Amino acid sequence: MTQYILALDQGTTSSRAMLFDHAGQACGMAQQEFAQYFPQPGWVEHDANQIWASQLAVAREVLQAQGVSGKDIVAIGIANQRETMVLWDRLTGEPLAPAIVWQDRRSAGACDALRSAGHAPLIQETTGLVLDAYFSATKLQWLLDAVPGARTRAARGELAAGTIDSWLIFKLSGAHLTDTSNASRTMLMNLRTLRWDARMLALFDIPLQVLPEIVPSSAVATHADAAWLGTAIPIAGIAGDQQAATFGQACLQPGMAKNTYGTGCFMLMHAGAAPVASSNNLLATVGWTLGRSGAEWGCTDYLLEGSVFMAGAIVQWLRDGLGLIESAAQIEAVALQVPDAGGVVLVPAFTGLGAPHWDPYARGTIMGLSRGSNRSHIARAALESIAYQSTDVLEAMQKDAAIGLQELRVDGGAARNNLLMQFQADMLGVPVVRPAITETTALGVAYLAGLATGFWSGADEIAAQWQVERRFLPQMDVGERGERLYLWRRALERARAWIA
DSSP, X not given: OOOEEEEEEEOSSEEEEEEEOTTSOEEEEEEEEOOOBOSSTTOOEEOXXXXXXXXXXXXXXXXXXXXXXXXXXXXXXXXXXSSOBEEEETTTOOBSSOEEOTXXXXXXXXXXXXXXXXXXXXXXXXXXXXXXXXXXHHHHHHHHHHSTTHHHHHHTTOEEEEOHHHHHHHHHHSOOXXXXXXXXXXXXXXXXXXXXXXXXXXXXXXXXXXXXXXXXXXXXXXXXXXXXXXXXXXXXXXXXXXXXXXXXXXXXXXXXXXXXXXXSEEEEEEEESSOOOOSSSOEEEEEEEEEOSTTOEEEEEEEEEEEESOSHHHXXXXXXXXXXXXXXXXXXXXXXXXXXXXXXXXXXXXXXXXXXXXXXXXXXXXXXXXXXXOHHHHHHHXXXXXXXXXXXXXXXXXXXXXXXXXXXXXXXXXXXXXXXXXXXXXXXTSOEEEESOOOHHHHHHHHHHXXXXXXXXXXXXXXXXXOEEEEEOOOSOHHHHHHXXXXXXXXHHHHTTTTO
């Protein structure tokens, strides 16, 4: 009888469930979108109960569609949108407020106050993170202040808080857990001890009693109750979505890197068995912790990460904001109508600039326009801007890690754009490699769950399953590459600090 790993991939706009067999092949997928709420400018919220209901529904749907029962599932892996924070009642299991999504900016003022008070260096040294409302600590601080009586109840142990992995695990099993990769995104975990840091808890006024226990990313952490899928199933893999995707891309050795081209870009490089302090405004984060037998912890691998805010979102803007294309898939054909961007440079700083610049006051610009410029030049410049931003981040990573990049593994929707992938290879000067299986987030957390339960024997077996669909080799000469990057950086400087 065929056995499977069930991967729950809980994203920002939808919940998915996928089944993987021993060959690492996807054998079924179900997906369900859920509502997004924007109660005020800069606020982004989710209904945590909708997230749970949609995730349970797709898990049941994929099993039913494939004729698989819970007894055929060796383990469950959970990958999740990171930094989103939920606060709930331990007794009733009900949320006390909407979940505050990672994109939410309501706690930016709290971050500004901490920065003015001189706390940013200690936060970065302890947690590896840049002080920003992106991360979970100030979200939880806001919830404890905004919900009447929450801080007192939290201190008494009556409430639970956590990122989406914790929420799903609690609903599935009743256990209050998170893994090291998700904990490292809260701004509350010490990156070296892998434990909640007392100084950070005091700084953000977070009671320890409200937080989950930190466990390895790959270990049998608990069991899903038999009521949900017909039998009790080990929950053995837990990871933030970008760490899971890095594992799914088999970036298992220092210097290996992947880039996910989604709404934004998330670039992560394997930095080794110890955190690498960034001198170039990148994030040091846990990749994953592999457990051993029982409660014994194994090794932890660390990553360097850089986030680009606008990638696929630029294409959506060309479609919805400017009406230059009718569908996102059309952009490659439109851009190919011209041999190059004709000197046009688009800086997509619509919501500021992410890594390595971290400039919230930058704004989008289109430069180099002439009477001969047309929509194809703008479309091409939009695609090129994605590659330029990624090049800036990856060059910073190489400086921090002191490791030369040999190739970049890619996934995400925009990775299917051949023109963009070729230009990315040209700008980096190294091959860009697209895998045969692009559902790397779900695959990665499936691998973590499968390693913990013996479904896969080890990292070597996982690495052997990774296969290339297409390799894009650099074709541009060094001189032309340098000229294009120089033009991009001139335009970038003009976009920076625009509203400061």
